[in-house]
Amino acid sequence: MTEITAPLSDRSVSFHTSDAAEKRLRARYAAEKRFKAYGVIAIAFAVSMLAILLFTLFRTGISAFWQTEMQLEVTFDAAVVDPKGTGNPADWDRGAFQGLANEALYKAFPEVTGRTDRRELRGLLSPVAGAFLVNYALENPAVVGQTVKVWLPTSDGINQIAKGNIDRTLPESNRPVNDTQLGYLDRMESQGAIRTAFNSTFFSASDSNYPELAGILGATVGTLLTMVVTILLSLPISVAAAVYLEEFAPKNRLTELIEVNINNLAAVPSIVFGLLGLAMFLNFFGMPRSSPLVGGMVLALLVLPTIIIASRAALKAVPPSIREAALGMGASKLQTVMHHVLPLAMPGIMTGTIIAMAHALGETAPLLMIGMNAFVTAPPTGFLDSSSALPVQVYIWADKPERGFVELTSAAILVLLTFLVAMNATAIYFRKKFERRW
Template sequence: MTDAIMNSKSGTEIRRPTLSEDRLKKRYAAERRFRMYGLGSIIAAGLMLVFLVGSISGTGYSAFLQTYIKLNISFDPEYLDPAGTGDVAQLKTADYGGLIKKNLRDNFPEVTGRKDKRKLYNFVSPNAGFVLRDMVIEDPALVGQTFDLWVKASDDIDMLTKGYVDRTLEESNRRVTNTALTWYDKLDSNDRIETRFNTDFFTNADSREPGEAGILGAVTGSLLTLVITLLLSFPIGVMAAIYLEEFAPKNKWTDLIEVNINNLAAVPSIVFGLLGLAMFLNFFGFPRSAPLVGGMVLALMTLPTIIIASRSALKAVPPSIREAALGLGASPLQVVTHHVLPLAMPGILTGTIIGMAQALGETAPLLMIGMIAFIVDVPGGFTDPATVLPVQIYLWADSPERAFVERTSAAIMVLLAFLIFMNILAVMLRKKFERRW
């Protein structure tokens, strides 16, 4: 039945849409609006992601660069070995900082006041003298020679070179004085200031001096912690998933276990840190701030994720595979180990890698077990004091120095690179080994 009216002037019949047609048009219009909302949400999320990554990269890229100053160093025996004995113990305790100060005074003979000299000496990193000491200890024949050396600039000079010091501000509002700017311009005009790739950021451990601080100790601690996490969580999680999915009877007890596993996956990570503090440190007496304890805590946190992912992968294997193996005389254990588990392994590995990526980015549970300590040495074992990369980022973010701001962002970039790599690896494994049934 159609709705129609007669036009009195033309005598033609005008057809009006029926109620069902009106509803159909409204449905299509609602669907178009829903698609637009979804597309707008994706665009907004993409823009926020680009803004976040761009902000971090714009702040942190400069941490991969370091300013150096060229000095003409004379390894004067009067400073290093007055007796001329060549004793290594004497060379280790010599005043190498005095050599650097002497060269700076020679470059700026007009600087005579004590206060100005102190400002001039602050052009060079406080650890530059240790670099000279290591060179002489490695090759004592350097004593008595003179040649040009590039030494690290101080944090303020490094920030000035990278453009973080605004010269237009009043002298009282910036860390570099007008006199220091004059000295800097003189060195720069003589090609004695250079910016190089900062390899120490990747080869040094933490330090109070931003110019010497690196991520090697934190990265090593993260790797050691993840090794313990993987060794504990992967076999336990996979075996628990196999038992619950393939062998456990379906009753109220297994239902209770399944509910608890799902609930544990949503428990805040700091709760696992409290559990680790109470059990592993206070009760069992394991060493604090060690990758061993950190890995055990993260294994507890990662287990629910691995169990859930493994059960989903096992459940995805068609029942016909099991029935065919049982029909040929295989035992239930052989069915699982020889047929079901190999087919489910891509999904299990994907879930494990995602769980490891989650553990890599955790901070709160590790803070509870003392992995917030200031560690200047690279850990050499699972029981050595260590920290991890997220905690290192947290420590640097709390430092007042401007140079630590760029290192915080640079460390975040490295952490994001690790996380992206692990997620790409998970996707590649799934694409390569996943089977379509």
């Protein structure tokens, strides 16, 4: 019996066009579509979570950039403000200015005379309104001895009610402002003596126990000083280590061990570096606690592995032909690296450095371990002064019970995110501008 077989060409066409082949092809296409759908869903989920976070922060923190103020006729009695009569602002009794603010409030409500009633009336005005009066008098010394209208900050409760952060229709026991104080507020509003103004104090003041007096200036200055120390220490050491390991170090077990440890250090929790800084810099060397110098040194240790890894990757990206051409022209190994390889790798090194600094900018745990959560009411003037930092300031405010600190916390996070976005945008700009395609 003779077996009849189809030609090879016919069998090939039959194999690829059979129902089984089409089924396999449809399965592959379906799997590809599912994979793409999973990727789109993952990206959409991540973007939606980020959008929810930003929306929540913006909705909560935007009101922190505004402060409710009350206009009062303040009499700057010279006998009270300047009891020595010298006319020198340095001799003023600054503790008396709060009393001037309270007297102006009593004058606006002359019918309120009882001790308890006046205590409730004072609840409309910030308990630190006297500090704003002092600043106003320092800017306008001629007001001493005169009666002028001044806009003063309201208390935190009134501020939150006026901005709508607290529902005034809640039961009296559930809000910080009682019905009597709401009546006083409505009366002042009807007279045009209540307004919402830009809260410049948020940017020009440091930390305070009162939300209306608290700001981020001290934390911002402390952060900048800390970042200066971090970049000055980490960048030269990291680049030098990367150049040596990549270009000069012999390939043996010792260098392999060093490389493994550098990679492992990049994954160590940040609080471990804080413990190291506490044990070494503070306890052993006795350096000043809460200072930007110590904070910068700790953060420099934190970002060293990251910058070294990024620098080595940038050096590896330089084509070997560059090295070979330089050596062929008679350049030494050091000249080849310093004059040719390193300049070409610098954009990648700077990109990695900026990203590492952005990482350091958002760190809190190491700074808490070295005491940078101290209550500092003035910006630091040097690297050895006690200071705070923006992420630590966020941590401190988030732990405060007053409603005003809730919006201040969100506003400080928005400022911190702005710095982070700016630093990452700078890294992208440098990468795009100086990127070389080989």
